[in-house]
Amino acid sequence: ILSGWILVLIGCHNNAHLRTQKILEKKESVISVSGVLPIGGINDSYSIDDENGILGMRGELSYIKGFGNYELGPYAGFGLSDLDDPGFILGFDYKNYINISSSRPIKFGAQLELNSSEYGQIFHIKPSLITITNQKKAGYFGIHGLLYNGSLKPRRFDVYNYSSLGFGFTLGTEYISSKLSIQAQTDLSIVNNAFRIKGDSNFLNYDPGDDYYLLVGLSAGVNFFNVPEGRNKFFEPMPVPNYKK
Secondary structure (H helix, E strand, O other), X not given: OHHHHHHHHEOXXXXXXXXXXXXXXXXXXXXXXXXXXXXXXXXXXXXXXXXXXXXXXXXXXXXXXXXXXXXXXXXXXXXXXXXXXXXXXXXXXXXXXXXXXXXXXXXEXXXXXXXXXXXXXXXXXXXXXXXXXXXXXXXXXXXXXXEEEEEEOOOOOOEEEEEXXXXXEEEEEEEEOOOEEEEEEEEEEEEEEEEEEEOOOOEEEEOOOOOOEEEEEEEEEEEEEEOOHHHXXXXXXXXXXXXXX
């Protein structure tokens, strides 16, 4: 009974990337380690839906560096598609800082990602607009979009094209200290999946209805900050006075 519930609840789709929402100073960097548990996003009555090449249940490692008004950096990871098919993740983050001088600045940008598994390659774009955090404001929220597209070759078909569109909301909390932060996040999305199966002569459109599926991403992780040396000079002790006449 328990295994049956797991198959129903855990999805093979992804809508979550955990990154610090703190504004990074110029030359400040952060290494983030996170894990994502996806729930939903598929319809069990369509057997093709669970072979979309998306690595939904995953772990990610990212390196992001601040450049004053924006931040960017690469990330990589390992995940599972359909719970038992492993694959690798390569991606790139970019976030621009908007309204930095206001009471509630935001980060606007996107993740560009490639999922590679035995089924083939899937390209992913996730634009987002999310409020920032600091030591006084732990909570954050925002909106995001989802786009997946790729050509796959699973066991039952020669080739088919897969695409997925979605949008949703992000809610999270981040507790920040001088050297690290602990972060938890929930992403709620509505996604629509479509397939084009390549037959002997042409492509057959396979759309599992025009249904929109609920996808929930549960994420947790730790961010390790590398503060630029210049910022710490103000807190260094003063030199010993010289009493030479």
